[in-house]
Amino acid sequence: MSSITFSDSRWIARGAERASFPRFISWLVPWVIILAVGVYAAGLCLYYGLNQTNMDNRFAFGLWIFLDLGIIALGAGAFFTGFLVYILKRAELKPILNTAVVVGLICYSGAVAILMIDVGQPLRAWFTFWHPNTHSMLTEVTFCISCYLLVLCLEYIPLLLRNRQLRRLPSFLVFEHQLHKLVPVLAAVGTLLSFFHQGSLGGLYGVLRGRPFAYRHGFLIWPSTFFLFILSAIATGPSFLMLVTATVEKVTGKRLVADKVFRRLGLISGVLLAVYVAAKSIDTLIWINITSPSVGFAPWEYYMHKPFGLPILFAEIVLFGLLPAFLLAYRRTASHRGVLLSAAALACCGVLLNRFVLTVQTLALPTLSFDEFLQYTPSWQEVASFGGVIAYGVIVYSLSYRYLPLFSAQPEGGGKDVSGH
Amino acid sequence: MKVSRRDLLVWSAGAAAGLMVTPVPWRVLDDVSIWSQNWPWIPQPARGPVDVKQSACTLCPKGCGLRVRVAGGFLVGVAGVASHPVTRGALCPLAFGAHQLNWHPQRLRTVLHRRSVSTWNAAQMAFTKACSEGPVVVIDGYPGRAASQVLESFAKNRRGEYRVVLSAETRALAPYERWTGVPAALLGYDVENAGTIVSFGAPLLDGWGAPGHFTRLWADRAAGMNDPQLRLIQVEPTLSRTASRAWQWVPVRNGSEAVLAAGIAGVLLEEHLVSARGPKPTLSLTAAGEQTGLGIDAIRGLARTIVARPPVVAIANDDSPEVAALNVVLGAVGARGGIVRRSRENKSYLAADTPISSARAVVIDSSVPWDFAPKTDAEVFRFAAWDGGSGSADWLLPAPGFLEEATDVPAAPELAVQSFALAPALTKAQHEVRSAALFLSGIDSALPTAEEIIHARCQQIFQSRVGMLCSREQTPVSRFAASQKLEEQLWAGAVWVGEPVGPPNLRCELKEWPTPSTSTRGEGWSSSWTAPVLPPLASKLVEESGLRQRAEGRLA
Amino acid sequence: MSARYGMVIDLDRCTGCGSCMVACAAENNVPALPQATTRTGLTPMLVRRVSNERDGAERREVFIPILCMHCERETPCVSVCPQQAVEVDKATGIVMQMPQRCLGCRYCMTACAYHARYFNWRDPAWPAGMEKSLNPAVAVRMRGVVEKCNFCHGRLHAAKEKAAAASKREIDPADYVPACVEACPTGAIRFGNLADTGDPVSHEARSPYAFRLLARLGTEPKVYYKSKEAWVRQLAESVSGRETEASREMKHV
């Protein structure tokens, strides 16, 4: 390349083929713009207060909570892969370990950022640590998510320090070496934390005695949604990783991960999804026949308001549950890359729909017999900050992909992991 | 020595770690929690000892008893007076926010001449000039007060007119004034003794009369009872608040209330359900049945129900003569539980809405509802505490606001007995204000002052030795040793209530069934509210809960 | 001994005048913001107009004042608050909201079946000078926190001080009356100590005509309603417990 134009090739891992710097920038620009708008919108919400949103006294939670639950569910791939690789010693999944960490970091940091805008008094966020109410699912969520975000950062550091320039500093490289040796500990802690807060996020709604649509009986202090959320999260996490990797492959036009890794992920995802769907169906039956009637709410009430009719329940369980579960797990279909990926997409849609129903439909439905069914459309500020988080994710991922050895096993570069065999 | 990147790193890490053991971060956290609790822009309530004073509401002619909390010379809260003989602790929803009215952005703070800022002197000069040039008409919205007397005598001295804007309840009594010769302002409904009340669209449970007077009576004698002592029958096209709570709701076609009245009267006379003799309605029952959309049987049934529990009185929301005539047929005029005369004195008023023939100047007291605009080309001097916006006057003169001047409070328009209370001023206006009475006595020094008149009124009550003085306990006037004592107690918030003028106290001449007249109806829940603005907290009722609609036209 | 303060609201007596709402707002320094709507307003006491959904002469309407029900059992808003900004006062049974500790996460609002909790979407504001007319006994809440009815806790505090000054252990019930109760022109709202069997309110709460909204949720609300009309008592149930056009047609499906 000519020596006039600036080049960041020295920062790119040796031998890794990356787009030219100008092209990379031109790819980033639109995302940076979206991010900027999002930051501006978030600023409005922080400065003028939440009247900038379209939330109200009955729709106290809106788009943002849906976003939080959604991306945290999709980010579950991070801890689950770590769990599989380090705890269950499934070495074949190592190639997507790094990308899993990055995706996880993005999802969780994004969620926390949105939460900080979503609360009315962000300056008091730390009160939860000061006067925790141990009976509140939200306390559990706050504690676990903040801890797990820390864990994710720590898991990200080794990746960061392996950047070609940073690794030249002996202290960095040695620290990376030492930290990397301890990562299994972090993975174990992360697994614990994630199991808890994925569950607590489900519990968040399951405990709402005042909202019979969401309220569930459960086991000990945990409503059934606690376990359903864990299941659905670990079921779709791998699918989301597949989607991300596939997208990256499409964008970069490179084969980054061997097909067998994909198929393995698909299998895990499919099997877990099947288990989830089974559990979910049982739970739904119990809820329809016991839980809800016992507090005087006939189940048909919930589905007499358009657009939240029975089709939604069907879509959640069959279209986005059974179908992808089968496609992912069955060897014939799974061996076809296209089918595999679309099934993964279905699975992700499923978990998103589930979170949507639990957050939005719960609030839209009336409780008092003379309540009206509520509609709510997010304000542009809400949508913009939503988009901001997405853009933030893309940018962070792009940077990580360009400058860090995300796919250590990729044929083009060297790598710790190929040295293993 | 040169600092390597590594040194910097180590140094900053150490600094960060070290900072944690200093009090700085914890102190900051602590402060944050305090900042986030009281930002400078969060208003802090007035400080100072709170003392509770009794007074009366002067915002409309119903004179509800008020218990006002005052802190540092400012009104900080309003509540009803449980011991009040008429309102019994009740207030209208608007009154509970009234203590904030004096700070309303639309408060009239300076003299305005044709909407441009002027001075009291200019106004005074303009008015004196006008007086010297021709007759003056003085319009009052709250007759019977000391101030009213001042206004009236000023008008008399100037060979001018004293006119009155009557409340909706009083206007509805106009037909009886025509037939009995007793001024409507001195008539009232003896609801305490009524057994059945047929309301023709009158919002009996929604701002009709003094709050708490009828509503409390209804609550105690009727609410939720299958066979109540007091039967409230609401004749109204739509399901109003009153209709929805009434013992029976009669949904008639819009505007056919009068027809129904005629129909009922017809049945009563035809089936001899009433002893009293009255004129026979010209309208046939079938016609009534059709026009009301109820059918003959329904009307017959209704007539029988009505007389099932006497005494019966019909209450109209307008000055419909048919409803009045029905009362005559029912024998409710001048009878117990019907329409009675409040006092023996005889005093009639000239209604304000009749065109003003010849006047050089018109003075409008601040008690006149803002939406009343005199039909005249004379120079209009309007007193008001709040500026309603429209240029209905040449001069706008800032009058005392809520509880900013001492005044007396005569009986509410629909009461069956006399009552008298005093409303001491509990706060001071933040700018120069004058009531119409004060302004006029400034022009004509011969006028008696309001204080003298109030004093005289107390004297008169003391000498008459009738009635009770109601505060926490009730004391017959006859028990009082001196007039001062009585007056003191009145200033302290006690209310004097007269005795009913024993029936029969009305003679009603009605030969034949009246012909319909152009009726004027009360506008609704806040119709008697005279100020052009609502207390800000009324937004809870209108915008924030949708519990009520703004009465169209007024209070915009 | 600890009290269990509660209310009995006689819906047959309620004319829906709204005095309770205004009195409540004035007592608790609730701002009246021009931008507030039915969905973002602050109405700790809210009177709702409900009909039996019939037409013509069949139609009936009732006015239902909705306020915090001060649930006793597994109080939903208390258990969900992450930082103990909501607590049940053991001594009075009043569900207390601590605005100075509230984070504004609004989880409690989603937990409340009665929508009796309100969020300060805006900075509290009054026209110039009007802040001088605020009630000195109650602090103004800042933007970004949740608030709700606390049975006019300021008045309870005052009553306690009065009792203490007179060196009495128990407060005089006459000294502690919430603003809405005091304001009601028909005496429809009755307030008292449900734990005290001698208290007329606890007696009324046991009347056959008394009911509680959504009682089957099992949260033991301490605000009772009363009506002699059966269709009104049906409102306590969920939609299915109530005969409406919608429910009828859905049942056919």
Next chain:
Amino acid sequence: MFPGIDGFHWTVGHVLFLSLFFAVALTILTTVASAVWRTVRDFRSHRAIELCWKEDFADLPASDRRCRHELAGRVISRTCDHNFDCRSCEKYSKFAVLPATGLAPSLGLNYPADRFYHRGHTWVKAEEDGTVTIGLDDLAEHLIGDADSIKLPELGSELDINQTAWRIEKNRNEIRVRAPLEGTVIAVGGPKEGWFLKMRPRWDVHDPMTLRHLLRGREVGGWLSKEMERLQLQLRPIHTAPSLADGGVLLPGLMDAVPDANWDAVLAATFLEP
């Protein structure tokens, strides 16, 4: 949360929840702390450089990690698993006895047989007085030609094996030359002198073990041909390729001759930078 904070009361929930939370937090912090502490310890005990080399070595492409015995043709194919440190390799002696079939250093490059060669393209010459002289080998010289600037270590500085001994600036490329063995710098030279460092090795230079890890004899030829292959591959787009392929003379000052090759990659590969 803590006793003394208003509204605090111990409950089972508190105890369980908080102890769990603090256990987790503590674990995380301990992990970080121990990582930091181990790092510091490594630097104290001079294992840091070795670790860095291990990391770098691990990240080298397999093609750059051939065992010397493969280069010498004693075995068909073998990847080094001792970070090129044959002194600790127990397999070394097993293979060393086999006959070497590799070819002698040629291609017009000057690789004197009395020197030892490091994979980072440095040579080591043992002197009688027990010191060693260290310089860039001919291939490196050919690549770089005249350096723009050279940063040599200070006299008396301790160098670890595979640590960056000196840096060379050339056409805005920074080249880090790895030290072929451990010792103390006693003199510094430069291109003109034909050598860059004189060192007193940490161990006795006459002990064969000290220099065992360095290439010599036929291994050098095998190694060079592999290096030439790699160069050829990396420079293929450039038309100088034939001149490399036909064993012709390698252009001196190749970096100047072929300025627009991907020198970043070439140099990294040549001087064992991952």
